[in-house]
Amino acid sequence: MPTSHYFPQYHKGFSGEQGLYQDLVDEQIKLYGSDIYYLPRKVITDGVLDDIIRSEFNNQFQIEMLLQNVEGFNENSEFISKFGLRITDEIIFRVSRRRWESSVQEYNSIDIDVLTRPNEGDLLYYPLTQDLYEIKFVNKENPFYQFGEIQFFKLTAELYEMGSDEFNVPIAEIVETELELDPSLTLVLQELNGTGTYEIGELVTGSTSGTTGRVASWNGTIFKLETINNNGDFTVGESITGSSSSAAYTLTSFDTLSIDNTNYDQNRELENSGDDIIDWTEGNPFGEYGNFTGSI
DSSP states (O other): OOOOTTSOOTTTOOHHHHHHHHHHHHHHHHHHOEEEEEEOOEEEEOSSSOOEEEEEEOOOEEEEEEESOTTOSOSSOEEEETTEEEEOOEEEEEEEHHHHHHHHHHTTTSOOSOTTSOOTTOEEEETTTTEEEEEEEEESSSSOOBTTBOOEEEEEEEEOOOOSOEEOOSOHHHHHHHHHHSOOEEEEEEEEEEESOOOTTOEEEETTTOOEEEEEEEETTTTEEEEESOOSOOOTTSEEEETTTOOEEEEEEEOTTOOTTOSOOOHHHHHHHHHHHSOOTTOOTTOOOSSOTTOO
């Protein structure tokens, strides 16, 4: 026996009820939600085996979202693992499906892999905690087709672990976070062979290698330059020139194993301990990854 056509089916719904429910969802998120910056991820591969080299975040747009776990982060956000202390503060947001579609249409030049919903791997910047969160899972069907449609998405995100990803967005808070937490390379420059003052955030280029990096800090007293987002290896003896300041100094040395802007770096300690155990004078049979020729 066929179903009654006098009552709308659950999977079909009724446009009037669907529109009313969507309006109520949008209103609640606008009243009690927060303006969140959404940063789509662009993956850079080697072009041969499609191995991921790094990620870039070149665009952003703002959209309102409702915080679900208002009592704080979920449990077990800090724990000791085999890799040491792990802080995985988990946060849950809900975003209106209709507002998502309209925002993506408004910023149609933004490169998003799946336009119909938020994407796993993209970032959210929450101004309240001043932190970046990486989307780990997007629940597209919770609740399951109320009145025959999906009204919102449930985003589960964790505190973003800063790596070598590059940020090119005009948001001062995010830029400051990148400069502070991104792993940096310290370049020791020659005092008597250079001029100018590097500017924080500007690009610097090696005259011989063509390698570029972004200035994280500059100490003009001891002539040490910290760079992040380096796209290659600098060469000792080349001139390091700033793109906007035009400052230029000669590179005398650098240590690819030391990260000076973190208190938890142990690369140099582990390298030295390993050298005391194994004799590498005949060369490393597994490769010479680590220090480059001419560095400390």
